[in-house]
Amino acid sequence: MTTAGWIIMTLSIASVLTLVTYCIWRVLSLPPVDVESLHGPAGIDTKDTEDAD
Numbered sequence: 001m002t003t004a005g006w007i008i009m010t011l012s013i014a015s016v017l018t019l020v021t022y023c024i025w026r027v028l029s030l031p032p033v034d035v036e037s038l039h040g041p042a043g044i045d046t047k048d049t050e051d052a053d
Contacts, residue, residue, distance in 0.1 A: 001009075
């Protein structure tokens with residue numbers, strides 16, 4: 001592989017690893033969520049249990 005190929009490959013791998021690391025850090029550093037605040041709408045009928053055959 002040529003020198004330019006090595007440079008492009010190194011830059012692309014470094015940028016992908018940087019982006020993945022940043023995204024994982026952002027997700028893992030979120031504040032904890034109260035379980036009591038997670039409520040779904042009460043009146044939704046998905047009709048997935050009517051014809052269970």
